[in-house]
Amino acid sequence: MADPHIKSEMDWIDYTSVILYRLGFLLAGPSVLLLPWQTGYPVLELCFVAAAFCACCLHIYMKSFRMTLQAATWVGLLCYLFGFEMIGLGGAFVTLGGLCFKEYFCFKVPGLPAQPLLLAGLWGAMVLGFPVVAQTLAGISALLFLVVSVAKWRMPLHYDIGDKSKYEI
Template sequence: MADPHIKSEMDWLDYVSVILYRLGFVLAAPSIALLPWQTAYPAQQLCFVAATMCASSLHIYMKPYRLTLQGATWVGLLCAMLGFPLIGLGGCFITLGGLCFKEYFCFKVPGLPAQPLLLAALWFALALDAGPIAQILAGISALLFLVVSIAKWRMPLHFDIGDKSKYEV
């Protein structure tokens, strides 16, 4: 989590992790948008990649929250590998939705508190094969991912790191 007023010294790993984290949000936007359309574009797999990029590189001071969001992605990936991709997608949605919620409290990006609910509704719409509803929810969710992506890339990289001394290891 970040304290924008604090500029901790960043090493190369900090730069890589912040860039990976932000690219995860960028990748989430088109992947989520295309999920209900059943295109040749591997949207579901790229949602897993986006969630993994964010989960592997997130910066949250409190260890229990960090491990919960990371664990949701890893359990989701395991479910997908075991033949339960829709359940796995739910794990990715937990991570991505939770991170959007966190980003709202860190940086006040508008609309983000709704993202976890939108992703939950999208998951149910996909599970129930409610095509038009899933398409609308995916479009709104993708738009919010685009908004957070643009907002994140407009910020200096050190905003994502915050005060390194506050991280629970």
């Protein structure tokens, strides 16, 4: 997590990673919203793209948290590729939910700390075959993704980077 009062020098990799991270949140909203509706579009894949954008480009000082959130998406993607789609989706949800929880401390969006639980409930409702519950949870979750995405895009890009000397490598 960054310190907004510190403006580290940014190179093209920093700008690209911040933009991809924010795009991940932007894509997460519609992909999560459409997951339980069986639209025929590659919504599950879009959800993995959103999680991968966030996972590969997240800026968290503490290495153990950063690696845990990244590993959840990469292991989830492997599960998806080997035919365990719902287990893989759970990994993507761990990353997206965890990052929403982290972003709560930046933006204080009401309900954002509940995003990991909403995504867990959505995953469970989809696995157990409760479409109305899944659609309701997907709508609430998508709204939270939209709110955090708008908040992220409104702030300067350097806020996501913070003090480069604080990152555990």
